[in-house]
Structures are given as C-alpha cells and as structure tokens.
Amino acid sequence: MARSLRKPTARPNALVVAHDSTERARDKREQIMQGALRTFLSNGYSASMDAIAAEAGVAKQTLYSYFNNKEDLFAALMDRLLEHFVDAGMTPELRTLPTQAFLRKLAQITLSQMDDWEYVSMLRLVIGESARFPQLSEVYLTRLVSPGIAKLTHYIKMNEDLAFGDPEAVARIMHGSLINFIIAQEVLGGKHTMPISRERIINSLIDIVLFAAQQSAQSR
Amino acid sequence: MARSLRKPTARPNALVVAHDSTERARDKREQIMQGALRTFLSNGYSASMDAIAAEAGVAKQTLYSYFNNKEDLFAALMDRLLEHFVDAGMTPELRTLPTQAFLRKLAQITLSQMDDWEYVSMLRLVIGESARFPQLSEVYLTRLVSPGIAKLTHYIKMNEDLAFGDPEAVARIMHGSLINFIIAQEVLGGKHTMPISRERIINSLIDIVLFAAQQSAQSR
DNA sequence: AGCTAATCATACTAATCAGTCTAACAGATG
DNA sequence: CATCTGTTAGACTGATTAGTATGATTAGCT
Numbered sequence: 001m002a003r004s005l006r007k008p009t010a011r012p013n014a015l016v017v018a019h020d021s022t023e024r025a026r027d028k029r030e031q032i033m034q035g036a037l038r039t040f041l042s043n044g045y046s047a048s049m050d051a052i053a054a055e056a057g058v059a060k061q062t063l064y065s066y067f068n069n070k071e072d073l074f075a076a077l078m079d080r081l082l083e084h085f086v087d088a089g090m091t092p093e094l095r096t097l098p099t100q101a102f103l104r105k106l107a108q109i110t111l112s113q114m115d116d117w118e119y120v121s122m123l124r125l126v127i128g129e130s131a132r133f134p135q136l137s138e139v140y141l142t143r144l145v146s147p148g149i150a151k152l153t154h155y156i157k158m159n160e161d162l163a164f165g166d167p168e169a170v171a172r173i174m175h176g177s178l179i180n181f182i183i184a185q186e187v188l189g190g191k192h193t194m195p196i197s198r199e200r201i202i203n204s205l206i207d208i209v210l211f212a213a214q215q216s217a218q219s220r
Numbered sequence: 221m222a223r224s225l226r227k228p229t230a231r232p233n234a235l236v237v238a239h240d241s242t243e244r245a246r247d248k249r250e251q252i253m254q255g256a257l258r259t260f261l262s263n264g265y266s267a268s269m270d271a272i273a274a275e276a277g278v279a280k281q282t283l284y285s286y287f288n289n290k291e292d293l294f295a296a297l298m299d300r301l302l303e304h305f306v307d308a309g310m311t312p313e314l315r316t317l318p319t320q321a322f323l324r325k326l327a328q329i330t331l332s333q334m335d336d337w338e339y340v341s342m343l344r345l346v347i348g349e350s351a352r353f354p355q356l357s358e359v360y361l362t363r364l365v366s367p368g369i370a371k372l373t374h375y376i377k378m379n380e381d382l383a384f385g386d387p388e389a390v391a392r393i394m395h396g397s398l399i400n401f402i403i404a405q406e407v408l409g410g411k412h413t414m415p416i417s418r419e420r421i422i423n424s425l426i427d428i429v430l431f432a433a434q435q436s437a438q439s440r
Numbered sequence: 441a442g443c444t445a446a447t448c449a450t451a452c453t454a455a456t457c458a459g460t461c462t463a464a465c466a467g468a469t470g
Numbered sequence: 471c472a473t474c475t476g477t478t479a480g481a482c483t484g485a486t487t488a489g490t491a492t493g494a495t496t497a498g499c500t
Contacts, residue, residue: 008331044348138409173400177400188357193361207436216427282476284459455489457484465477
C-alpha cells in the first residue's frame with residue numbers, strides 16, 4: 001500500500017469524467033470517506049491522518065478542507081457506517097413466513113454479517129473505543145441494537161406461536177446470543193480457537209425458543 | 221492524579237517494613253503491575269509509560285528494570301488478569317443444587333461480573349485490541365470462555381432434566397446471551413440507553429431453557 | 441485565453457511517546 | 471564507616487503525530 005509517486009505533476013485520480021464543481025466536491029468527500037473507512041477499520045482510531053490521506057489517494061491538506069479535524073472525520077464516518085447497517089434485518093416480506101422459517105431466516109441474516117469485514121471491524125471499533133467515544137456506543141445501541149430488538153419483541157408479541165411472559169427479555173436473549181457468537185467467532189478469532197458451525201447455533205436457538213413457546217403455551 | 225513532588229530526596233514509598241531484597245523486588249513488581257493494570261484498563265494499550273510510572277508511584281526507569289518494554293509489561297499483565305478471572309463460575313458445591321436453582325445461581329454469578337470494573341474494562345480491552353493482539357484474544361478464549369462453556373456443556377449432558385440434542389450449542393447460546401448482556405449494558409453503556417434488569421434476563425433465560433428441555437424430553 | 445478555486449506535494453511546528461542515560465541518594469550488609 | 475545495589479528525578483534522543491503553511495499545478499468556468 002506504499003505510495004511513492006514521485007512525479008510532481010501527476011494526478012493519480014482515476015475516473016475523471018465530466019464533473020461540475022459541486023459533484024466533484026461530493027466525489028472527493030466520498031473518496032476521502034472510503035479511504036478513511038478502510039484505514040480506521042483496519043487500525044482503529046489511532047490510524048494516522050497521513051495514512052488516511054495516502055489510502056484515500058488525496059493530499060492531507062484536502063482532508064482538512066473537508067473535515068475540521070480527526071475527530072470530526074471519525075464521527076462523520078461512523079455515523080454513516082452505522083446508518084449503512086441499519087437496514088439489515090426484518091424486511092416486510094419476511095413477516096409472511098411461518099414462525100419457524102421466519103426465525104431461521106432472521107438468524108441467518110443476522111449471522112451473515114459475520115462474513116462482512118466492515119461489520120466485524122465496526123463491532124470491534126465500537127466496543128474498543130467505547131470508553132473514549134461513549135457517543136459512538138450510544139449511536140450504535142440506539143440506531144442498530146435497540147430497533148432490532150424492538151422489532152423482534154413486537155414480532156414475538158404479535159405471534160400467537162410465541163406466547164412468552166417477557167417478550168422483550170426473550171428478544172434480547174435471542175439477539176444477544178447471535179451477536180455474541182459473531183464477537184466470539186469473528187472479532188476474537190474463535191473460529192480458529194473454538195470453532196462451531198453457525199447452523200448448530202441457529203438450530204439449537206430455534207429449537208429452544210419454539211419448544212419453550214409450546215411448553216409456555218401449554219402451561220397457561 | 222498529577223504528581224508534583226519536587227523534593228529531590230523523597231521516598232514516596234509508603235509501607236516500608238522489614239524487607240529483604242527478594243521480597244522487596246516482589247513488592248515493587250506488584251506495585252508496578254497494580255499501577256499498570258489501572259492505567260491500561262482505563263486508557264487502553266495507548267496508555268503512556270510515563271502515566272503508568274506515575275500511577276504506580278515509581279520511576280520510569282524502574283519499569284524498565286522489571287520489564288523489557290511496554291509490550292512485555294502488557295502481556296504479563298493481561299496474563300495475570302485473565303488468570304484472576306478463571307475461577308469465577310461453576311464451583312463443586314453448586315452442582316448439588318436442583319437444576320433450576322443451579323442455572324439461576326450460575327447466571328447470577330456470571331452477571332455479577334458486571335459490577336466488577338476490572339472485568340468490564342478487561343472485556344473492552346480484549347475485544348478492542350483483538351486486531352493488534354490476537355494472542356490476547358486467544359488466551360481469553362482458551363482460558364476463560366472455552367472452559368466455562370465446556371463445564372456447562374458437561375453439566376447439560378449429565379443432567380437428565382436437560383435432554384438437548386446439541387448440548388454444546390445450547391451452552392454457547394446460554395453463555396453468549398449473558399456475556400452479550402454484559403457487553404451491551406456495561407461496556408457500551410446500555411444500562412443508560414436501553415436499560416433492563418438482569419433478573420428479567422435471568423428469569424427468561426431459565427424459563428426458556430427449562431421449558432424447552434421439558435418439551436424436548438417429551439418429544440422423544 | 442485567462443481567471444478562480446480546488447488540489448497537489450512538501451515542509452514545518454509543537455506535542456507526545458518509547459526507551460536510554462546520568463547522577464544523586466537511600467538502605468541494607470559487612 | 472564504607473560499599474554496593476536498587477531506586478529516584480529528570481534530561482535526552484529519535485520517531486511519530488495532528489494540524490498548518492506554502493507554493494506549484496490543474497480543472498472548470500466565462
């Protein structure tokens with residue numbers, strides 16, 4: 001990733017098509033954010049502004065013409081990144097599935113994020129920087145976690161197959177066990193140290209929940 | 221926490237009782253590790269050696285007479301810290317309890333670590349530095365997580381009240397939902413953003429597992 | 441063609457940090 | 471009392487970093 005272009009009059013910018021100034025600014029901003037994203041996700045907040053500029057293929061000065069300082073860049077970046085993950089999860093057409101198929105699909109979608117390097121790195125970054133940037137954790141919780149749990153809670157409440165006494169607690173347990181699986185397997189490298197297939201987790205989780213729901217309904 | 225002692229001939233060392241050289245060295249080492257522990261857990265690996273020396277009440281040179289460099293100090297420290305948490309969990313007398321009481325007690329013990337600032341900070345540190353120090357994650361997984369899950373798996377297997385098809389997966393789900401609860405509530409500050417009592421989680425988790433176990437046994 | 445604004449490479453400042461060096465000093469031992 | 475070892479405070483080095491400054495170059499606009 002070393003950049004050693006030495007020609008002083010080079011424009012390393014690829015993709016130069018017709019651009020008026022406003023959309024060029026938008027592209028530059030985008031270019032910076034892409035580079036900063038990769039660099040922050042790889043190196044954490046301690047990534048240097050020089051490294052970010054190099055990765056983005058942009059002069060350092062340009063960084064500072066789009067963002068006041070490192071912290072602002074980081075905040076804007078994480079904001080956008082979290083926004084990008086908001087939509088993963090319960091889509092309307094999923095709700096038409098029978099209960100078991102719905103739960104399986106939901107779990108599969110949640111765990112499919114394991115394969116997304118950006119998601120895994122984001123998790124590590126949010127948790128790792130939660131002392132220095134509590135606001136970042138808060139955005140993560142309120143934008144990603146809380147809505148996901150709320151939707152699952154609502155689904156449990158509305159579904160007569162899932163008559164639990166405390167739907168929110170059940171939703172948190174289900175969601176938490178999956179997120180922790182991602183943390184253990186991907187963030188911490190447990191897939192090498194203590195591997196287990198995601199199917200086994202999904203199957204057991206669904207078994208437990210559905211069996212418990214039956215028993216719970218029966219004992220009323 | 222500012223240190224501004226200016227007297228050049230001061231020994232700020234409290235607790236000076238009869239000491240031969242070997243035990244004085246042990247005490248110094250201990251003093252350093254205590255200070256380093258607090259500083260690393262508060263500030264992450266980016267804590268400065270000057271700050272550690274100050275927090276330990278020791279000259280920076282003394283750090284380097286006990287440890288070769290920052291990384292060695294960090295590694296020795298985390299090794300000892302993780303060792304310290306190994307014993308939390310299943311004690312022999314717990315096993316004599318009836319199933320439900322056992323599970324409740326186990327969950328309570330696990331979640332009681334939420335109140336331990338060192339444990340919570342350790343979690344954040346292990347996860348946050350898992351890219352830079354994969355070995356640290358590995359020690360965490362193999363010394364803390366894996367044995368805990370193995371013991372719970374074994375308990376499930378041996379307990380006829382808990383006839384699950386995949387005991388290990390069930391153990392991972394139970395353990396994971398509790399660890400994730402700690403991460404969400406304490407590490408990420410969810411106790412302010414999306415609070416819920418630990419009793420609700422424990423109750424629902426036990427309900428689900430026991431109900432599912434009954435149903436599972438019934439359907440065999 | 442000529443002007444303007446954005447971007448470039450590069451160098452700089454001031455601060456911080458890991459690690460080393462020095463010289464002084466305290467406490468135990470002989 | 472003399473010596474030796476461990477510790478101290480503080481200065482220092484070399485590297486890195488956030489952020490700024492500069493002066494050249496380029497692209498878009500009229």
